Amino acid sequence: METAGLDHWADILVIVLYFVIVVSVGLWTVCRPQRGNVKNYFLAGRSMSWLPVGASLFSSNIGSEHFVGLAGAGAAAGIAVILYEWFPVFLILMLGWLFIPVYVSAGVYTLPEYLERRHGGKRIRLYLSCVALALYIVTKLASAMFAGALFIQISMRWNMYLSLGVLIAITGLYTVLGGLTAVMYTDTFQTAVMVLGSFSIMIVGFIRIGGYNNLERLYFASVPSVAGNKTACGLPHKDAFHIFQDAITGDQPWPGLVIQSSLGCLWYWCCDQVIVQRSLAARSLTHAKGGSILAGSLKILPLFLLIFPGMISRILFPDAIACADPEVCKVVCDNPVGCSNIAYPKLVLELLPIGAKGLLLAVMLSAIMSSLTSIFNSASTVFTMDLWRRFRPNARQRELLIIGRIFVIIMCFIGILWVPLVKASQSGRLFSYMVAMEGYLGSPIGICFLMSIFWKRTTETGAFVGLICGHLLGLSRLIVELIYPAPPCGEAETRPAFLYKIHFTYFSQITMLMTGMMIALISLFTTPRSDDELKSVTWWTRLHGTDGLPSSYRSETKACFQTDIDKKEKANIDNFEPVVVEHKKGPQSGRLKRMFDMVCGTSEADAGPGTSYFDVKQIQVFMSQKNSSKTILNLFAIILMCSVAFLTGYYY
Numbered sequence: 001m002e003t004a005g006l007d008h009w010a011d012i013l014v015i016v017l018y019f020v021i022v023v024s025v026g027l028w029t030v031c032r033p034q035r036g037n038v039k040n041y042f043l044a045g046r047s048m049s050w051l052p053v054g055a056s057l058f059s060s061n062i063g064s065e066h067f068v069g070l071a072g073a074g075a076a077a078g079i080a081v082i083l084y085e086w087f088p089v090f091l092i093l094m095l096g097w098l099f100i101p102v103y104v105s106a107g108v109y110t111l112p113e114y115l116e117r118r119h120g121g122k123r124i125r126l127y128l129s130c131v132a133l134a135l136y137i138v139t140k141l142a143s144a145m146f147a148g149a150l151f152i153q154i155s156m157r158w159n160m161y162l163s164l165g166v167l168i169a170i171t172g173l174y175t176v177l178g179g180l181t182a183v184m185y186t187d188t189f190q191t192a193v194m195v196l197g198s199f200s201i202m203i204v205g206f207i208r209i210g211g212y213n214n215l216e217r218l219y220f221a222s223v224p225s226v227a228g229n230k231t232a233c234g235l236p237h238k239d240a241f242h243i244f245q246d247a248i249t250g251d252q253p254w255p256g257l258v259i260q261s262s263l264g265c266l267w268y269w270c271c272d273q274v275i276v277q278r279s280l281a282a283r284s285l286t287h288a289k290g291g292s293i294l295a296g297s298l299k300i301l302p303l304f305l306l307i308f309p310g311m312i313s314r315i316l317f318p319d320a321i322a323c324a325d326p327e328v329c330k331v332v333c334d335n336p337v338g339c340s341n342i343a344y345p346k347l348v349l350e351l352l353p354i355g356a357k358g359l360l361l362a363v364m365l366s367a368i369m370s371s372l373t374s375i376f377n378s379a380s381t382v383f384t385m386d387l388w389r390r391f392r393p394n395a396r397q398r399e400l401l402i403i404g405r406i407f408v409i410i411m412c413f414i415g416i417l418w419v420p421l422v423k424a425s426q427s428g429r430l431f432s433y434m435v436a437m438e439g440y441l442g443s444p445i446g447i448c449f450l451m452s453i454f455w456k457r458t459t460e461t462g463a464f465v466g467l468i469c470g471h472l473l474g475l476s477r478l479i480v481e482l483i484y485p486a487p488p489c490g491e492a493e494t495r496p497a498f499l500y501k502i503h504f505t506y507f508s509q510i511t512m513l514m515t516g517m518m519i520a521l522i523s524l525f526t527t528p529r530s531d532d533e534l535k536s537v538t539w540w541t542r543l544h545g546t547d548g549l550p551s552s553y554r555s556e557t558k559a560c561f562q563t564d565i566d567k568k569e570k571a572n573i574d575n576f577e578p579v580v581v582e583h584k585k586g587p588q589s590g591r592l593k594r595m596f597d598m599v600c601g602t603s604e605a606d607a608g609p610g611t612s613y614f615d616v617k618q619i620q621v622f623m624s625q626k627n628s629s630k631t632i633l634n635l636f637a638i639i640l641m642c643s644v645a646f647l648t649g650y651y652y
Contacts, residue, residue: 007157014358018193018365019170022186048278050287054294056187056278056374057092059194061295062302063140063371064147065434067364070302071310071344073432075321078240078311079651080252082303084435087261089296089644091269093637096292098539099270100279102453104622105536105543109280109385111273111449118452118537119460120529122390127467128445129386132273135441136379137414140274143434144371151345151364154333155357161416167365168372168412190369195298197363198305204351205312216241219311222318226325233489234324240311243651256505264439264508266446274378284622289633296640300647306344313343320346326488337488376411380404432504439508440478444470444515451519453539456531462523470515477507543623 073081108114112132116125145164152163209218219241224234239245244254269275282288314321321343323329326336333339348360384404389395395403448467451458477499484495493500502510535544 008354008357010355011358011361014355015362015365018358018362022170022189022369047283048281048287048291049283050290050294052185052188053278053282053287053291054298055191057275057291057295058298059187059191059367060274060278060371060374061299062194062367063144064151064364064368065143065371066302066306067344067367068147068150068341069143069434070306071313071347072340072342074307074310075314075343076338076340077237077251078242079303079307080239080243080245080250080257082307082651083243083252083257083261083648084265085299085302086644086648087258088265088269089299089640090262091265092292092296092299093641095270095276095279096285096289097637099276099449099453100282100288101285101623102537102539102542103276103280104285104619107536107619110382111271111276112382112386114537115448115452115463118534119458119463120533121460121464124460124464124467125386126390127464129382131441131445131471132382133379135438136274136375139434139437140371140375141411141414144368144375147341148364148368150341151361151368154342154345155349155361165416167368168416170369186369186373190367191298194363194367195301195305197360198301198309200356201348201352201360202305202309205309205316205347208351209312209315215308215311215315218315222315222322224319224322224324224328226319226323226328234322236314236322241651243648253503253505256503256509260435260439260443260505260508263446263512264443264505266450267442267444268438268446271446271449272442273382274374277378277381284625286625286629286633289637293633293636293640300643303647303651309347310340310343313347314340317346317350324489376408379411380407383407436481436504436508437478439504440474440511441471443508443512444474447512447515448519451516451523455523456534456538456540457523457528458519459523459526459528461526462519462521465522466515466519469518470511473514474508474511477504 070081070085103111103114106114106117108117110129112125112128115128116122148167149164152158152167156163206212206215209215220236220238222236237251239250243257245252245257247253247255279288279291282291319328320332320339323332323339329339330336333342335341345364348364349357352360381404384400384407388400388403392399444467447470448463452463480496480499481504484499486500487494531541534541536542
């Protein structure tokens with residue numbers, strides 16, 4: 001039952017042309033002026049418009065693990081997991097409307113840096129930086145590597161490690177040279193490729209089964225010819241076309257799914273460096289909100305572009321996608337647990353003509369590269385700005401830029417070294433593991449940020465201890481799950497009762513509740529910061545100056561207000577371009593050094609301090625909005641939220 005490969009020269013040519021275009025777009029940013037400071041490298045000069053902001057938000061989220069995982073989840077269990085795509089729309093809007101104004105007014109580069117500004121302690125910043133880097137490697141990098149390796153292995157029949165090594169090397173090249181600007185421009189291009197390519201396979205798939213009206217009937221008839229150990233194994237779930245499944249027996253029990261896909265994903269969408277960094281790069285609050293609306297609109301599409309094609313793949317190839325016998329599954333996809341993960345790549349390789357197969361592989365490569373660039377750049381930012389500067393507080397811009405690029409190279413090697421571990425896991429349920437891991441370890445972070453921003457009484461001790469307790473609880477469940485994996489369908493349950501009787505979404509809610517309670521209780525018994533110390537770092541004080549912050553913070557970032565924002569000031573937001581502080585260049589150096597500076601963009605950074613900054617005027621302009629722009633954005637946000645509510649009700 002071998003899947004068609006990708007051997008024709010036309011398909012290979014399409015892939016080569018795709019790589020040439022993407023690398024050209026990325027390297028084009030190397031030639032742009034004013035790359036030589038950390039704001040331009042890590043935050044794209046804070047000059048991005050709503051289009052690249054929104055496209056980069058979407059493509060940073062929709063990676064190869066979604067093409068493999070969401071399509072596979074749809075093939076195996078139905079549409080319930082779409083709530084992980086739809087409910088975050090509300091969180092994306094919260095990011096633009098509630099969180100970004102606070103982050104910008106605080107003048108931060110990273111999210112761990114914000115917690116230090118908010119609470120005044122360095123330990124919480126150091127702890128969160130280490131946790132963030134661990135999460136990037138264990139969850140984001142692991143899922144991207146596994147899904148990318150799976151697709152390349154099936155389609156190209158190449159050596160998996162060599163293919164991924166070349167892929168990571170090319171991705172790391174333009175990330176190292178161009179910084180966030182290169183990442184966001186290539187993300188914009190790759191978003192267009194992903195959406196258009198996915199639409200094409202969706203249309204071809206629906207034509208093949210006779211249209212949308214036949215989807216449900218044919219899906220429930222897609223039963224493998226070889227039965228598993230039990231007759232129920234391999235059968236479609238009777239609630240496959242409903243989002244809200246049984247609260248006890250459902251694969252995604254609806255109470256846990258609703259809370260986990262909303263409050264449980266707060267960390268991912270509003271407090272994670274990979275996502276927030278895109279909005280921080282916006283040229284104004286108007287463009288940050290516009291990017292949120294674009295990304296939220298695109299988040300509606302995965303049901304139609306990924307999950308439905310996964311279900312179509314099961315309809316067309318039930319013996320492969322829905323295999324229930326471990327021996328058959330081993331032959332089909334080299335994984336005895338199940339083969340639902342190959343649903344999307346098999347659909348592409350079996351249905352599309354020559355040339356189009358190469359285009360759709362380019363779509364997958366877009367997803368993989370978007371994920372990798374986001375991980376590399378954001379991890380580099382966290383390491384450089386939160387960890388390196390802690391040990392080198394007087395580091396100049398040149399040093400920070402070089403360290404940031406070196407860390408990207410290190411991440412590339414870590415990605416290659418991670419591939420054998422991911423392949424050895426042979427996890428047919430990788431997507432579920434990633435969601436669970438983010439629930440166990442990411443949910444406490446979201447609660448901590450939520451309380452820090454909206455509850456002025458939150459203290460550093462409460463936030464730090466609450467995070468530690470939440471992570472210890474989540475980590476305990478995670479370790480037990482790794483020790484006692486779920487048995488294959490039809491085999492006896494051997495795990496501890498609390499693992500299979502308490503769904504991971506319910507356990508994530510317990511983790512969030514405990515974290516919030518610990519933060520609240522300890523904060524009530526410890527001394528909070530004064531109003532002067534909270535200026536510009538909470539939602540309620542975002543429009544105030546930062547004169548009350550310790551002098552070390554003011555000298556470090558220079559992102560303080562001299563006066564409160566003049567709300568009556570007229571500012572042309574749409575034409576605003578951030579002013580980059582120029583520093584005098586040193587004497588001419590040797591030819592080799594000048595060439596190194598030109599490639600790495602460090603020639604402008606030699607004499608500059610370790611941090612560039614927004615001046616008072618820039619922050620005033622960023623935070624100001626025209627009444628007309630504000631009204632239009634609010635209207636589109638309401639329409640988007642109503643659309644999500646309607647779709648959720650329609651597929652309830």
